[in-house]
Amino acid sequence: MVPEIAGTTSLIKAAIDITKAMVGLRDEEKLRTQTFELRGLLLDLQGALHQASEREAHLRSEIRDLTDQIASFNRWTIEKEDxxxxxxxxxxxxxxxxxxxxxxxxxxxxxxxxxxxxxxxxxxxxxxxxxxxxxxxxxxxxxxxxGPWKPSPRVRVVSGGPSPWMTRRPRF
Structure with a gap:
């Protein structure tokens, strides 16, 4: 931002110098030439001020975003303590x-x-x-x-042949 300010102050100084020179002029042609130069400098000054204004708006936006990030981080730090x-x-x-x-x-x-x-x-x-x-x-x-892994419950196998439910037959 400092370079933009230095550039605009030099443009303002040049405009003042041309204005002072215009006061002492009596010749119309020289007056028109100086007026044209003054308008050019004023347009340059306007452009430089516009760029500086855009840069300032961008920096303010970045500051706002960073402030939001810091606030979010602080909230998370407090919340994670629970x-x-x-x-x-x-x-x-x-x-x-x-x-x-x-x-x-x-x-x-x-x-x-x-x-x-x-x-x-x-x-x-x-x-x-x-x-x-x-x-x-x-x-x-x-x-x-x-949870810890535990073996699944196994089906109990009865040794010695078929289980009793298979050997019984319904009576009619």
Whole structure:
């Protein structure tokens, strides 16, 4: 912005010098020539002032955007202090509220929370046959299985032939 101001002050000084010279002139042709030069300088001055004004508006816009980003960062810093990383067993983690007094119980995606500074609530899908809870993050399209893996319950096989229900026949 300083170069623009220096350029405009030199244009203003030149315009003043031409105006002073015009006062002492008696010849009409010289007066017209000086008037033409003065108009050219005034147009240059107007253009320089317009450019400086546009630059100032652009800088003000950038300052406003940066101020909004700082405010958003400060809000996120305060908000993320309400959450802790919780191990749900089997080395599966999610972000949960420290105190759940005012909000319903929910889990947040650690990846979205840490890398993208956003809260993405995990959506429960179902429980697996291995006693794990399956969740889905809609923001990053990641599936999670919380809890330790347990072997699925097995069907008990009776040894020594067919089971009793197969050997009985209905009586008519």
């Amino acid at each position: 959450y802790i990383r919780k191990d749900f067993g089997g080395e599966t983690f999610a972000m949960v509220l420290k105190t759940e007094a005012s909000n319903p119980t929910h889990r947040l995606c650690c990846q979205c929370f840490d890398q993208h500074s956003r809260k993405s609530v995990l959506q429960k899908q179902y429980n697996t046959i291995h006693a794990q809870e399956k969740f889905f993050c809609p923001a990053c399209n990641t599936n999670f299985q919380f």
